Amino acid sequence: MIILGIESTAHTFGVGIVDSQWKVLANVYDRYTSADKGMIPDEIADHHKQVAEEVLEKALKEAQVMLDSVDQVAYSAGPGLDPALWSGYHFAKDLAARIKKPLVGVNHCCAHLSIGKVWNKLEDPCYLYVSGVNTQIIVSEGGKYHVMGETLDIGLGNMLDKFGRIIGLGFPAGPEIEKLAKNGKYVELPYTVKGMDASFSGLLTKAQQLFAKGVSKEDLCFSLQETAFAMLAEVVERAMAHTGKQELLLVGGVGANKRFCEMLDIMCKERGAVFYKVPVDLAGDQGAMIAWEGFLRKDSYGDVEVKPHWRADEV
Ligand code: AMP
Ligand code: MG
Numbered sequence: 001m002i003i004l005g006i007e008s009t010a011h012t013f014g015v016g017i018v019d020s021q022w023k024v025l026a027n028v029y030d031r032y033t034s035a036d037k038g039m040i041p042d043e044i045a046d047h048h049k050q051v052a053e054e055v056l057e058k059a060l061k062e063a064q065v066m067l068d069s070v071d072q073v074a075y076s077a078g079p080g081l082d083p084a085l086w087s088g089y090h091f092a093k094d095l096a097a098r099i100k101k102p103l104v105g106v107n108h109c110c111a112h113l114s115i116g117k118v119w120n121k122l123e124d125p126c127y128l129y130v131s132g133v134n135t136q137i138i139v140s141e142g143g144k145y146h147v148m149g150e151t152l153d154i155g156l157g158n159m160l161d162k163f164g165r166i167i168g169l170g171f172p173a174g175p176e177i178e179k180l181a182k183n184g185k186y187v188e189l190p191y192t193v194k195g196m197d198a199s200f201s202g203l204l205t206k207a208q209q210l211f212a213k214g215v216s217k218e219d220l221c222f223s224l225q226e227t228a229f230a231m232l233a234e235v236v237e238r239a240m241a242h243t244g245k246q247e248l249l250l251v252g253g254v255g256a257n258k259r260f261c262e263m264l265d266i267m268c269k270e271r272g273a274v275f276y277k278v279p280v281d282l283a284g285d286q287g288a289m290i291a292w293e294g295f296l297r298k299d300s301y302g303d304v305e306v307k308p309h310w311r312a313d314e315v
Helices: 040-065 082-099 108-120 156-166 176-183 201-214 217-243 258-270 287-296
Strands: 002-007 012-019 024-031 071-078 103-107 128-132 136-143 144-150 247-251 274-276
Touching: 002 287, 012 287, 024 040, 024 287, 040 082, 071 108, 071 156, 071 287, 082 103, 082 144, 103 108, 103 287, 108 128, 108 247, 108 287, 128 217, 136 217, 144 176, 144 217, 144 274, 156 176, 156 201, 156 217, 176 217, 201 217, 217 274, 247 258, 258 274
Parallel strands: 002 071, 071 103, 128 247, 247 274
Antiparallel strands: 002 012, 012 024, 128 136, 136 144
C-alpha cells in the first residue's frame, strides 16, 4: 500500500510518500521563512498554494511513483492555522478525487508522535512534543493519548521565534538562537514550573527587558535555552517517575536543538532510562509523518475537513 501525506498546518507545505512497511519513499517540503517577521496566516496559505503542485511533482519523482498507484491520500486536519489548514485540505481533497482514492484527515500532533515511535522502534515511550505552538508531555494510556503536562501559555518554539524577532533574527529563529547560545553565559531568567506544567511568557518578557538594557544577544540566547530546557527536563522527569516509563522520545521541531537533546539525555542516563530523538528531517513538520499516521488511522478517520484546535488527547 502506498500512502501520500500532505502537511500544511503552519510554516511548511510538505508531501511525503510512504509504504505500509514504513519505508519513506519521498519527503519533500517547502518551508515559509521570513527575514523580519513571523507567520502571517494568509501569507502562509498563499505560500502553500503557490508551492503545492511543485512539491507534489518533486515527491512523486523522488519516490518514482505514478500518481495513480497511490492508494490513499492523508492530510493534516489540525491543529494549526485556519487558512493554512484549508489550503492543504482543498489540495488533498482535489487530489483524492482526481485519483479516486480515500481521503483521511489526521491529527498533526499524533503524526509527530507516531513517526518518532516507528523510527525508533519503540513500544510505549513517554513523549516530549515540542514544536512551534505545542509543548506537551504525553503518555499513551488505554489506547488514548494522555497529556500529563503542557505549556500554560505559548509553545517553546513560539517563544524562541518571538524572541528571535525582537533581536532581529527572522523566522524561524530556533536554529539561529542555538548558534548564538554557543558564545553566551548565564544571566538569571524566571524559571516557571507549576506542577506538571510550564510557562514561557514571563521568560520572554524578562529576556526582552534585559535586551533593552543592553544584555548581549549571546547571553540571552544561552540563558533562554538553559532555563526553558531545564524547566521541561524537570517536568518530563517527574512524568517518567510517576509512570515508571524507561524511554523518553523527543519529537517536534525544537527537537533539532543539540543542547536540548544533551540535557534530556543526561537526565535519562541519571535515572537509568534511555533518550530517543528523530533525525532533523523528521523532527519538524513534513508530509511523511502525515502519510504514516494516515496509514495507522485509515479505518478510523476519513474526510474530517479541518480542526484548528484538535488536541492529541481528543483522538
Ligand atoms: P515544528 O512546528 O514542529 O516544525 O517546529 C518548528 C519550531 O522549531 C520553530 O519554532 C523553530 O524555531 C523551532 N526550531 C527548529 N530548529 C530548532 C533548533 N535547532 N533549536 C531550537 N528550536 C528550533
Ligand atoms: Mg509540528
